[in-house]
Amino acid sequence: MNNDNNSVEDSHEKLTKAPTSKPSSLDDLDDLDALSQYIKSAKGTREGRAIPPLEKWHPEDIADMDLTIKANGEWWHEGGQMTRESLVSLFATILWKEENNGTTEYFLKTPVQKIRIQVEDAPLLINDVGIVHENDMSWLEFTTTTGDVVRLDDEHSIVLKAYNSNKSDFNDSDFDNSDQANQVSTADDVADSQDLASTEQVRPYMMVRNGLTALIGRNTFYHLTEIGVLSEENGKTILTLQSGGQSYSLSMPTN
Numbered sequence: 001m002n003n004d005n006n007s008v009e010d011s012h013e014k015l016t017k018a019p020t021s022k023p024s025s026l027d028d029l030d031d032l033d034a035l036s037q038y039i040k041s042a043k044g045t046r047e048g049r050a051i052p053p054l055e056k057w058h059p060e061d062i063a064d065m066d067l068t069i070k071a072n073g074e075w076w077h078e079g080g081q082m083t084r085e086s087l088v089s090l091f092a093t094i095l096w097k098e099e100n101n102g103t104t105e106y107f108l109k110t111p112v113q114k115i116r117i118q119v120e121d122a123p124l125l126i127n128d129v130g131i132v133h134e135n136d137m138s139w140l141e142f143t144t145t146t147g148d149v150v151r152l153d154d155e156h157s158i159v160l161k162a163y164n165s166n167k168s169d170f171n172d173s174d175f176d177n178s179d180q181a182n183q184v185s186t187a188d189d190v191a192d193s194q195d196l197a198s199t200e201q202v203r204p205y206m207m208v209r210n211g212l213t214a215l216i217g218r219n220t221f222y223h224l225t226e227i228g229v230l231s232e233e234n235g236k237t238i239l240t241l242q243s244g245g246q247s248y249s250l251s252m253p254t255n
Helices: 005-015 026-030 034-041 085-092 216-226
Strands: 062-068 075-077 096-099 103-109 114-119 124-134 137-144 149-151 159-163 200-209 212-216 229-233 236-243 246-251
Touching: 034 085, 062 216, 124 216, 137 200, 137 212, 137 216, 137 236, 149 200, 149 229, 212 216
Parallel strands: 062 114, 124 212
Antiparallel strands: 062 075, 096 103, 103 114, 124 137, 137 149, 159 200, 200 212, 229 236, 236 246
């Protein structure tokens, strides 16, 4: 693999869309090196984070790559951890999720090919949260390890969900906000359960982009409890968060 970090960073700056012409060998795109070179060949200018228009690409060719995003957010390729953050961030810009016959699948998507990868839990990981002030308004702003920045609002909600090491599919309904008072989805049936399997634990997730969710890291969630207000209601602990002039409440797990 090319170790020139500067060239990878330069390509990330240029990436707003991938070329529509096919590479010299389509089959080569399921190789990590070839894929990185393909993305680096993209032209354009960048304003903010460069996310290509993935929803406009409809490639018919599908390949598989031995690449897994672990439950702790690490990316592993062919049995080895990918430690170059710039490369991981670059590939994260072309992450794509699809629901096929009730099964969630993840891909690295280009205009000419979708490369199927494995995701143990959420494809993104949030490792920072802070309060930003804009136009006399305060927002809770979250940052992922791969550079996405998202604010808590009705479209980017938080949900508590049981993580099972054998299955971690997300449905859009998991993030539906049925409460008109802007209450965050709480998954009370999960939080209140006293007999979760040993392979399960309740984790906080946030919607980011294109249907992709991010796990909120443990330290970040602890910080979130310090930012918000904890209260007791009907024997439950409620975390209330303020963002964009709205109030969001999260029912905390009891175990």
